[in-house]
Amino acid sequence: MALLHILPLNVTVHLAESAPLSDLEFELKDRDVIPAGCRAGACGACVIEVLKGFGCLSEPTERELELLTFLGYGDGRFRLACQCRINGAATINTENLEPHF
Template identity: 35%
Template sequence: MTDTIHITVENQLGEIRQLEIPEGINLSLMEVLKASDYDILATCGGMALCATCHIEVLEGMEALEARSDAELDMLDTLPRAGDQSRLACQIRLNAALDGLKIRIFANN
């Protein structure tokens, strides 16, 4: 088991960067993306009410917890949401996410 979580992030411009996050940081993926200077509005502050942290999971979907009803309801309002869509605010970081690959959508 590693003490660092590695997440590959593709931004809205197609630029790819790998984040290294200490395990046990107890933050959501949205909080880490904002702290890493990604263009994420997170207007609602992580309550699954605005969908401005919409991401697509490219690899590692099986490591994520199931989407909540609130997250599914919010994703249903997005024209570009698909089977791999998630709200970054609803993903809590843990060691199982090591190797996750995501793409950030342009702000909705």
């Protein structure tokens, strides 16, 4: 099982190995943890900041990195939750991550 710690909620969730972070909506049904948009890595609604365990997430695609850079999140700390799969333990921040157009 993979462990994902979510700030600022201060909640830890167990996910299956290689599970997409979009599975959080099923694990935390009563909470809007990560905004969802297209779920295809095209809109940028689900930007998260990875605080720990970046290496426990799947590698970002070139397309994802281009969109993050376009949105102002190109410094390597951010991912699109819909594009991440977790393998291990990670900590993410979901607060104050509005697009920087």
